[in-house]
Amino acid sequence: MLQIDACTGCGLCVEVCPAVAASGDGALSALARLAGLRRLNQGRAGLLARLLARHRPTAQALAGFGREVFACTLCGRCQEVCPAGLGLKDLWISLRQDMVGQGAASPKVEMIRGNLLQSHNVFAEDNDERAEWVEDVRGAPDDGFVRPRAKVVYFTGCVAAYFPMAQKIAAAMAQLCQRFGVDFTLLGPDEWCCGFPLLGAGLKDLAGQFIEHNIQAVAARGAETVVFACPSCYQMWREHYPRRFKLAHASQFMAGLLAQSPPEAPPLALTVTYHDPCDLGRGAGEYEAPRRVLRALPGVRLVELAHNRRDCRCCGGGGNLEMIDPALSAAITAAKIDEALASGAQAVVTSCQQCVRTMTGHVRKNKLPLEVLDLTQLTLRALTNKAAP
Numbered sequence: 001m002l003q004i005d006a007c008t009g010c011g012l013c014v015e016v017c018p019a020v021a022a023s024g025d026g027a028l029s030a031l032a033r034l035a036g037l038r039r040l041n042q043g044r045a046g047l048l049a050r051l052l053a054r055h056r057p058t059a060q061a062l063a064g065f066g067r068e069v070f071a072c073t074l075c076g077r078c079q080e081v082c083p084a085g086l087g088l089k090d091l092w093i094s095l096r097q098d099m100v101g102q103g104a105a106s107p108k109v110e111m112i113r114g115n116l117l118q119s120h121n122v123f124a125e126d127n128d129e130r131a132e133w134v135e136d137v138r139g140a141p142d143d144g145f146v147r148p149r150a151k152v153v154y155f156t157g158c159v160a161a162y163f164p165m166a167q168k169i170a171a172a173m174a175q176l177c178q179r180f181g182v183d184f185t186l187l188g189p190d191e192w193c194c195g196f197p198l199l200g201a202g203l204k205d206l207a208g209q210f211i212e213h214n215i216q217a218v219a220a221r222g223a224e225t226v227v228f229a230c231p232s233c234y235q236m237w238r239e240h241y242p243r244r245f246k247l248a249h250a251s252q253f254m255a256g257l258l259a260q261s262p263p264e265a266p267p268l269a270l271t272v273t274y275h276d277p278c279d280l281g282r283g284a285g286e287y288e289a290p291r292r293v294l295r296a297l298p299g300v301r302l303v304e305l306a307h308n309r310r311d312c313r314c315c316g317g318g319g320n321l322e323m324i325d326p327a328l329s330a331a332i333t334a335a336k337i338d339e340a341l342a343s344g345a346q347a348v349v350t351s352c353q354q355c356v357r358t359m360t361g362h363v364r365k366n367k368l369p370l371e372v373l374d375l376t377q378l379t380l381r382a383l384t385n386k387a388a389p
Contacts, residue, residue, distance in 0.1 A: 003086050007034045013078035013088070018314045019071055019321075022331035028071050030078040030088050033095070059104075066104035069095045071328060074200060074319035075278040080310050096202030105202055106324045112201040116210070120192040121158045130156065131188040133167035137174060145174050150185035152177070153223040153245075155214075155237075157230035158193050159353045165360050166353040172376040173229050173250055179383060180257045184227070190217040196236040200320040211241050218245060227253045229376055231280035231352050232318075238284060249280060251290040251351045251375055258296040258379075265385040267299025272378070273345035274302060275336070275359070276312035277352035290351050290375055297382040303343050313339060315350075317358035333362045340370060347371035349378050 013030035014020055020029045072092055079088040099105045115124040134144040145154075154177060160170040177184045192214055195207035218226055228234040229250040237247050248256075274294065280286050287309045294302050307313050316322070316332030337359060340348040348370060350356060360372040373381075 003088075003091055004034055006084050006086060007031070008084055010083060012081045012083065016077045016081050016311075018073060018075060018077070018316065018332045018335070019328060022316075022335055023328055028068055030082070030086075033065075033068055033092070062099070062102055062104035066099040066106065069099055070106045070109075070319075070324050071321070072319050073278070073314045073316060073321050073329075073332065075314035076282040077278075077311075077314065080282055093199050093202070093204065096200070097204055098202075100202035108320070108323045109201045109203065112197055112320065112323065113203055113206070116193055116198065116203075117206070120210070120213075121162065122193055122197045123158060123162050125162045127192070128189045130161045130191055131186050133161065133170050134174070134186070136167070137171045139178075140174075144188070145184070145186045146188040147185035147221070149222045150183050151223060152182055152184040152225045152227055153218050153221055154184050154186055155194070155218075155226050155228050155230075155233055156186060156191060157228065157233045157353060158197075159357060160229060161191075163353075163357055166357050169229050169353045169356060169374040169376050172374065172380040173227075175380055176254065176257070176376060176383075179380075180261065182257075185221055185223070187214075187217050187221075190220075192217075194230075194233040194236040195240065196232040197320060199236070199240075200318075207240065215241060215244060229351070229353060229374065231277045231283065232354070235279045235283045249284070249286060249289070249351065251280070251293055252286065254375070254379055255289045255292040255296075258293060262296060263298060263383050265298060265383055268297065268382055268385055269299045270347060270378075271301045271303060271345050272347045272349045272373075273305050273340055273343040274308070275305065275315065275340065275348055275350040275355060276309055277350055277355050278312070278314050278318055280351055281312055282310055290349075293375055293379060294349065297379065298385075300378070300382065303345050305339055305343055307339065315352075315355040315358045317352075317354040322358070329358070330362065333358045337362050337366075337368065337370065341368065345370075347373050347378075349373050349375055351375045 017029045076089040115122055120127045134140050156170050160166045192210050195210040198207045225246040227248050234249045315336045316329040322329040356374050363370050
């Protein structure tokens with residue numbers, strides 16, 4: 001209610017919203033959502049009266065507003081430009097909880113709830129198979145990187161655990177750790193979803209059991225550090241888990257390793273552009289570590305996107321939007337790839353397995369001349385590059 005009253009109606013959020021840009025539907029902007037909240041509270045005079053009001057909006061009004069609240073990637077770009085300093089991203093998450101509580105959420109919310117509670121991953125896959133991707137890693141040890149004790153836990157995340165194109169990221173991360181002599185382990189079946197999809201689904205109250213389980217699983221390994229290639233997992237642990245371990249995103253971890261042991265392989269001669277993942281950039285404030293890695297790779301030339309760092313445009317894969325409105329998600333991805341192509345780069349590099357998955361899907365479907373790589377994949381390629389015979 002306080003944020004409704006604080007909105008100045010300037011419209012800057014409309015200009016930067018990827019959902020509005022992709023659909024042309026201004027009802028999906030932050031400004032429209034705040035106006036929608038006002039409409040739902042019509043007839044309540046004054047802030048205190050609104051807070052204490054007893055009547056509820058009609059089911060039709062709630063359902064329409066619920067669709068607008070869930071048609072969002074939670075990218076946080078609206079929050080970055082808001083001159084009133086409104087905490088819009090947290091507000092959208094709170095509103096989703098509200099819509100769930102009032103029976104006005106997307107029907108896909110129940111699917112997300114069921115998948116996570118039954119399978120402990122968002123895709124309803126067998127959680128015992130969470131580390132089966134190791135079977136495709138050349139030179140993997142007999143223990144499959146799943147060890148009883150280690151200083152570092154590599155928390156794989158649901159997307160990299162189960163999607164073939166994202167499993168390459170997990171494989172690259174494990175090989176990099178192996179190459180640099182990192183004492184690390186996977187959690188294997190003991191790893192559950194970090195709980196981030198529950199926030200996006202308006203089911204934050206269910207996250208506690210996932211948090212407690214994962215904390216205990218890491219503690220049982222005697223680990224000091226948890227590393228994530230997934231920015232959403234990293235952000236979830238940073239903001240919602242008790243601080244019992246050191247936390248590092250893969251880009252930060254690799255930047256430290258490369259600073260200690262610079263690569264000596266022949267140059268790649270590759271021009272890349274970098275896509276800042278929403279949860280790593282605007283979410284965690286990390287923009288420089290990935291660029292330090294890129295600068296450390298021989299022969300890699302970076303050209304920035306027209307919109308980069310805090311102004312970077314979303315890939316369309318966040319906020320559970322791909323499940324709730326796949327057409328809108330795909331339209332946002334298409335705009336992202338158009339921007340990457342306009343940079344003239346041979347490859348678009350990012351530091352997020354979901355970004356890789358959404359962008360790769362669009363590039364393959366449309367047979368576009370652009371390679372999509374995670375930073376871990378590019379780093380491994382640079383370190384293993386062989387000179388021409």
